[in-house]
Amino acid sequence: MIIYFGMQSAQLNKEFNKKSRCSECNIRPYSFCRCLQEENLKEFSNISSDKKFQDKANIFLQQDDAKNIYNITEGNVKIYQLIDDGRIQIIGFLYPGDFFGSYKNGKYNYCAEAIGDVRVCVFEQKKLDEYIDKNMVLAKELLNQTSHELTLAQDRMGVLGKLDATERLAKFLMNISEQRKRIGWQNNPISLPMIRQDIADYLGLTIETVSREVSKLKTSNIVKVLSSKQIYINDFNKLSNLSK
Amino acid sequence: MIIYFGMQSAQLNKEFNKKSRCSECNIRPYSFCRCLQEENLKEFSNISSDKKFQDKANIFLQQDDAKNIYNITEGNVKIYQLIDDGRIQIIGFLYPGDFFGSYKNGKYNYCAEAIGDVRVCVFEQKKLDEYIDKNMVLAKELLNQTSHELTLAQDRMGVLGKLDATERLAKFLMNISEQRKRIGWQNNPISLPMIRQDIADYLGLTIETVSREVSKLKTSNIVKVLSSKQIYINDFNKLSNLSK
DNA sequence: GGAAATGTTTGATCTAAATCAAAAACAATT
DNA sequence: AATTGTTTTTGATTTAGATCAAACATTTCC
Numbered sequence: 001m002i003i004y005f006g007m008q009s010a011q012l013n014k015e016f017n018k019k020s021r022c023s024e025c026n027i028r029p030y031s032f033c034r035c036l037q038e039e040n041l042k043e044f045s046n047i048s049s050d051k052k053f054q055d056k057a058n059i060f061l062q063q064d065d066a067k068n069i070y071n072i073t074e075g076n077v078k079i080y081q082l083i084d085d086g087r088i089q090i091i092g093f094l095y096p097g098d099f100f101g102s103y104k105n106g107k108y109n110y111c112a113e114a115i116g117d118v119r120v121c122v123f124e125q126k127k128l129d130e131y132i133d134k135n136m137v138l139a140k141e142l143l144n145q146t147s148h149e150l151t152l153a154q155d156r157m158g159v160l161g162k163l164d165a166t167e168r169l170a171k172f173l174m175n176i177s178e179q180r181k182r183i184g185w186q187n188n189p190i191s192l193p194m195i196r197q198d199i200a201d202y203l204g205l206t207i208e209t210v211s212r213e214v215s216k217l218k219t220s221n222i223v224k225v226l227s228s229k230q231i232y233i234n235d236f237n238k239l240s241n242l243s244k
Numbered sequence: 245m246i247i248y249f250g251m252q253s254a255q256l257n258k259e260f261n262k263k264s265r266c267s268e269c270n271i272r273p274y275s276f277c278r279c280l281q282e283e284n285l286k287e288f289s290n291i292s293s294d295k296k297f298q299d300k301a302n303i304f305l306q307q308d309d310a311k312n313i314y315n316i317t318e319g320n321v322k323i324y325q326l327i328d329d330g331r332i333q334i335i336g337f338l339y340p341g342d343f344f345g346s347y348k349n350g351k352y353n354y355c356a357e358a359i360g361d362v363r364v365c366v367f368e369q370k371k372l373d374e375y376i377d378k379n380m381v382l383a384k385e386l387l388n389q390t391s392h393e394l395t396l397a398q399d400r401m402g403v404l405g406k407l408d409a410t411e412r413l414a415k416f417l418m419n420i421s422e423q424r425k426r427i428g429w430q431n432n433p434i435s436l437p438m439i440r441q442d443i444a445d446y447l448g449l450t451i452e453t454v455s456r457e458v459s460k461l462k463t464s465n466i467v468k469v470l471s472s473k474q475i476y477i478n479d480f481n482k483l484s485n486l487s488k
Numbered sequence: 489g490g491a492a493a494t495g496t497t498t499g500a501t502c503t504a505a506a507t508c509a510a511a512a513a514c515a516a517t518t
Numbered sequence: 519a520a521t522t523g524t525t526t527t528t529g530a531t532t533t534a535g536a537t538c539a540a541a542c543a544t545t546t547c548c
Binding site (some may be wrong): 228 | 494496
Binding site (some may be wrong): 160 | 294325327328332333335346348353354365376377380383384386387388390391392393394395397398399401402404405406407445447448452465
């Protein structure tokens, strides 16, 4: 910051007190940044940058050199692996507060694509790593969050390996509802940011099976389909029982 | 350590130089402990303890209060989730150098059971956490390892969600072979510590399908089945191609 | 507002893997 | 070595969900 001689006192004050991006970030309580103290936010803002992506934009591809960690501040991101011929496995649908990318050099383990308009904070691995050395509370927070991500990934093995189509869809809807609640959004009705094909590729099913399972839930009055992407859950208990 | 008055000088010296368990551990280069310096090993030995389990012994159950982190020094461990009625999803087969359990209080995310005779180092969460505060290199190592575990878990979603039975078994055999190589064991023939039922529960298949797929690999001369748990891979290229 | 493109639903048929069944191989115990 | 229990293999049948096909709904864009 450069302070010119003759600057007005009020103006000067304003410069000093200028809010950093992080200090004004309203998703921070739900993100790994929540471990930081107020006084560290200014510095932390400086090691990251704000970036926007529009619907269907690739944030990175699996074969790209892994350079960054991304933290979502607005919108949804899908991360997915391409098997070979064109088979897709969607790893996850991410929400504000979720982070993705890689700490390690090398390749990313998945592709990342914006669903709708997305805003992220981008951290270079190197800078984040340097910051961690200075503020170890962040290392512990990242360890806790990554460890929690791992338990979620393990839970998904059970879904993909052992649940039938009905159970998978029920669990999916429950999970979305809980995710929304976690970040302070209404948990009912739920808005599905992704299309049916994405749900299918996430659950290891086909689009037709997903559609049929939604219809079954509708017929049995467990959900009301307000529109294809707006689902009202009439009976959380029944849905939860179906989801195992 | 109690030093009695009148102790001989040679004896005294021996006490001081006594090797710690960690310093004599030969799996350390393959485990998260590899990040520690020689001079820290004695202290690190003191915050963990050695424990043995025999075949089929439960190390912990999913509903147990999560208190420990375990590090395998000998043998194999299977970690698995029980869905409800009795459906089982095996999350992973662990090898010497792998760790499991939980840093966080709460419940474990899976059950852990010994396959054959097993030796582990047990760390109490609290003690490990205190140690991390003193030696931050361990936090970074755990973050890197957990982050790597997460990528493996994500890869498994593709296997369970998108691969057919032939591809699943081929990938499984390749993975075992690579895992063995990683820790300096011969990568061919491979020894499978687990029974067919476990392979089925790991791959989201039935025992019959696993058996049939093994037979197909045998018939097509890609592997030789020395015994049901000893597999010689005749053609790594073909097996790798099958595994996608 | 209408055409084109994209996404969703429903029906008919097919198939990979599950289930059911039984024999064979192997290991453990007396 | 015979008995018992466990694990694996192979065959016959069934089935959940995939694939194929077509209509229907919704969004996008001149």
